[in-house]
Amino acid sequence: MQWRTTLFVQKPHRIPWWLFVPGGLIMTVFIVWPILVSLYTSLTNLNVFFLANWMTAPFAGFANYAQIFNPVTPVGHSFWLSLGEALTFTFSAIVLGLPLGVVAALAMNRPFRGRAWFRILFLIPYAIPIFVSGLVWRFMLLQRIGLVDRLLGLIYAPWAHVFWLIGPNALISLIAANTWSSWPFFYLFTLSALQSVPGEIYDAADIDGSSGNKTFFAVTLPLIVRSLVIAGTLSFIYHFNNFTTPYVLFGTTPSPSADTLPLNIYLFGFSQMQFGAATAMSILSMIILAAPMAFYLRAVRVREL
Amino acid sequence: MTYLQYPKRTLCVSMMSATLLATIAGCGSPSTATGHQPVVLHVLMEQGNVPPVTQKFLATVKKEFEARYPHIQVKLATYPATSTSTTLDTMIASHHGPNVFEIGTTFIPTLTASRAFVPWSRAMLQTAHTQELVPASTRMDYVPGHRPIGLPDSAEPFVLWYNKAMFRAAHIAHPPTTWGEFIADAKKLTHPSRGVWGAAIAPADPFYSMHITWLLSRQMGGAVINARGTQAQFASLKVATTIRFYLDMLKTFHVVSPADVQYTEQDMISAFMQGKAAMVPVGGLYDLSQLNSNPEFLKHDVGAAPNPIVPYGLSHVPKGGVKAESFISGQEQVIFKYSSSSAQVAAATKWIGYYDSPSVQYQMWKAYGALPVNQQAYTKTALSTPLWKSFETIETHSYPTPRVPGWLTMPTVYDKNLATVFDDIALHKYSPGQLTRTLRSVDSQINTSIAGLKTP
Numbered sequence: 001m002q003w004r005t006t007l008f009v010q011k012p013h014r015i016p017w018w019l020f021v022p023g024g025l026i027m028t029v030f031i032v033w034p035i036l037v038s039l040y041t042s043l044t045n046l047n048v049f050f051l052a053n054w055m056t057a058p059f060a061g062f063a064n065y066a067q068i069f070n071p072v073t074p075v076g077h078s079f080w081l082s083l084g085e086a087l088t089f090t091f092s093a094i095v096l097g098l099p100l101g102v103v104a105a106l107a108m109n110r111p112f113r114g115r116a117w118f119r120i121l122f123l124i125p126y127a128i129p130i131f132v133s134g135l136v137w138r139f140m141l142l143q144r145i146g147l148v149d150r151l152l153g154l155i156y157a158p159w160a161h162v163f164w165l166i167g168p169n170a171l172i173s174l175i176a177a178n179t180w181s182s183w184p185f186f187y188l189f190t191l192s193a194l195q196s197v198p199g200e201i202y203d204a205a206d207i208d209g210s211s212g213n214k215t216f217f218a219v220t221l222p223l224i225v226r227s228l229v230i231a232g233t234l235s236f237i238y239h240f241n242n243f244t245t246p247y248v249l250f251g252t253t254p255s256p257s258a259d260t261l262p263l264n265i266y267l268f269g270f271s272q273m274q275f276g277a278a279t280a281m282s283i284l285s286m287i288i289l290a291a292p293m294a295f296y297l298r299a300v301r302v303r304e305l
Numbered sequence: 306m307t308y309l310q311y312p313k314r315t316l317c318v319s320m321m322s323a324t325l326l327a328t329i330a331g332c333g334s335p336s337t338a339t340g341h342q343p344v345v346l347h348v349l350m351e352q353g354n355v356p357p358v359t360q361k362f363l364a365t366v367k368k369e370f371e372a373r374y375p376h377i378q379v380k381l382a383t384y385p386a387t388s389t390s391t392t393l394d395t396m397i398a399s400h401h402g403p404n405v406f407e408i409g410t411t412f413i414p415t416l417t418a419s420r421a422f423v424p425w426s427r428a429m430l431q432t433a434h435t436q437e438l439v440p441a442s443t444r445m446d447y448v449p450g451h452r453p454i455g456l457p458d459s460a461e462p463f464v465l466w467y468n469k470a471m472f473r474a475a476h477i478a479h480p481p482t483t484w485g486e487f488i489a490d491a492k493k494l495t496h497p498s499r500g501v502w503g504a505a506i507a508p509a510d511p512f513y514s515m516h517i518t519w520l521l522s523r524q525m526g527g528a529v530i531n532a533r534g535t536q537a538q539f540a541s542l543k544v545a546t547t548i549r550f551y552l553d554m555l556k557t558f559h560v561v562s563p564a565d566v567q568y569t570e571q572d573m574i575s576a577f578m579q580g581k582a583a584m585v586p587v588g589g590l591y592d593l594s595q596l597n598s599n600p601e602f603l604k605h606d607v608g609a610a611p612n613p614i615v616p617y618g619l620s621h622v623p624k625g626g627v628k629a630e631s632f633i634s635g636q637e638q639v640i641f642k643y644s645s646s647s648a649q650v651a652a653a654t655k656w657i658g659y660y661d662s663p664s665v666q667y668q669m670w671k672a673y674g675a676l677p678v679n680q681q682a683y684t685k686t687a688l689s690t691p692l693w694k695s696f697e698t699i700e701t702h703s704y705p706t707p708r709v710p711g712w713l714t715m716p717t718v719y720d721k722n723l724a725t726v727f728d729d730i731a732l733h734k735y736s737p738g739q740l741t742r743t744l745r746s747v748d749s750q751i752n753t754s755i756a757g758l759k760t761p
Contacts, residue, residue, distance in 0.1 A: 049418045049710065049760045051397040052643070058759055074750040142572070144500070144564040165509075165567045166728040251569060252511045252717055253724040270390040271511075271717035272754050273415075 035286075042280035048273045057276070064280035075268070075277050079284075081256060082264035085171065089246075089260055090239040092175045093182060094232050100179070101186025102228070106216070108187075109194045126184035134248030137177035141165055141249075170250065170258035178245050182238075186231055193227035194220070226299065233296040237289055261285055343378040346652045347644070349392075349403035351636060352383035353673060359383060362672035370659050377652045397421045400643040405653045407638050410445040411512070411706065411713065413455065416639060417448045418710040418760050423640040423650055424452035433658030441701050442678040445633045448708045455639035456657050459666075459675035461588040462631035462699045463516060465613070469606040471501075471583040480584075480608065483615035484521075484550065487584070491560035494583040503560040505582035506551075507573040508720070508727040514551070515716035517586065518723075519632055519706055521547035525616045526625030529719075530751075534709025537751035539719065540744040548723070549740060550617045556730045566727040586612050588634050609692060611699050630702040635678065676700065711755040718750045 041054070042064055050057035067075040104122055108115060125133065140147040141164040152160040164173045197220065205211075205219050243262035250258055252267060265285070269278030348367075353359035360383060367379045382403070384392050389408060396402030397419055408416070416422050425433075425446075433456055435443060442460050446453035467480050475494050481487040491503025507513040515529075518539075522529055527543030530536065538544055554561045562582070565573065570587060577585045611630040615622055622628055638660065640653045659665060666677035667685050676696050682688060683697050706712060722743050729735040 045757050045759060047758050048394060048397065048415055049420075049758070051394060052400065052419060052421050054398060074746075074753055142564070142567060144562070145576075163567065163728070163731060166724075167732045167734075251509060253509050253721045255728060256725060267717055267721070270394065272714045274714075274754060274757055276757070 046275040082261045086261035093239040096179045097183040100183040104187045105190035130244045170255040189231035193224035344652045347403040348405040350407040404645045404649045414708045422454045444705045455637040457678045460635040464609045467584045480610035484617040502562045504584040505573045507568045510569045523627045523629045537748040563731040566731040629704045633703045714754040
């Protein structure tokens, strides 16, 4: 086989490149090509009427981006508002979920009777499909008929009969529902990091007279902090793109306080049929996420080295 | 290179070519009805409120249809209503999809403008016996100036459902015929301390406020969009007046619960079924399980009446107003152009015609209570009762929503903005002039959307 001889024997330094070809082709078809199509779409006025021949959609240049960057236009106003909500939602999810996960992981890292049951229990919120948990939260938070309102009314709490799904409280509800279903992610990440810490280090700290909080802050935290940073970064990427929870909780008529970017993009794209503007928003969303993604890749690479 | 390698390579290439050809031939075979090969017809139907019931009914229809037309093989699938837009967009963008697609009437203007669906010729309409259909139900099959692109398979007009037991207890003899009576009756039926309200609405639902507003506006003589479909007119005097009345149900008359601002149609129906609201103007309550066997439904002795047609504060429909009891609503079956051969188009016409036949329409009603669109179906004894006859009457007094390409963009913008106004009323944050500002903003947003909706 002459070609084999040419490829693998005469030019062995090229072998890695040839091995890269199948993976590279798959990446091109499934990742690079859709991104290129999205970029092109964002420069057009693509709507449902041109979908059949989307290449013929009227070319708009940077008009969609100009609209988005101008907060006075309906598209721009909507974009900046939803971007702010998405960032608030994302940071809240991390700020609330991370400590919960760490505390739970620390508790589960020590052996005690019934630990296996608690470990299963802690994973349940994470195992329930978000669509289902979102629906359950929606029913619980309905004013007057929801479980939360009834319980608060029962104990004469000052927040009884408050609207949880509309107005400024909608964001609080979204964060609460999301934290409930996503904190086990931090728990799992932290627990695996804790279990990789050698026991000898704790023994040495013990001998040195360290205990409790001091051991945690001086020994444990420095050893797991990189895992926590990676978990936080992954969580940022996930929550910033979280469409399901707000969609299930509020549908297509969200309060302005809970109108997050993915939901807004969906409404522009599939309800208002402005695929061009919606894609331009998606591209900007992707650019915003490039920073945490780069940070994540760097963190993982440093770890691998 | 050995001598044996040539045969090997030749063999490999031959096998690959044969496989490829077989695959292509396999894909293409359903499109061509040659010899004894059956025409394969792919049908994608909406799965309905109770998917197993829908699937069981569809399986029966498929079996009967295939027995009648042995040369047609039907492959059925269902999809959830929540994914209508994504399913439709994917079909059009990829040029791949079923031959027959069931979709809500509200999408017809959009589908027409997309040019991805087969326009029905006179011969096709004759094959499908369209003359037997309730005439009003076919008014959403087409956009004026274009050929129809589908036929209705079920109707779902907006009806005023009311709780007869609550009406009797409040000494109200009959359901209201004017919106003034509606408010007067609702006030009598409202008991906030008991958690009981005269009516219920669903401002958080994706289409509800738009439908109510369209109905009230037509009765008043207003239009939410101009005839050419280029300018939204929510801030116009007549439309704004009707929207103010809709808001006043909560703000001024206090006949609906403040909790309604968070309701979807399902929440609203649930409140009605639990006896917490005496009246609900809504479409989809025909489900047989609710009407004929749901104990809650029977307990409250539920009745259905046409929606009032005289605007609030008036004694008759004003000049230019329309006696619209409902908008035309229901499901349509359309034929997808890109994946259908001529043989499949012919088979699809037969399928849709068969689906609209009196016997299948009657079976459909028996299975899950969907309203038939075939007039003959209403001659069956079970459908001759005053309740079901009244639905047929309401359907005949229904009018089409604007049949312009931009129509589909309007509910999202309008309902989202109006929901915020409702929220502010419930939270006691509503300020004078807020509605006017909101409606002007709605017009501006919709006009921007429509301006961007260029058609090929």
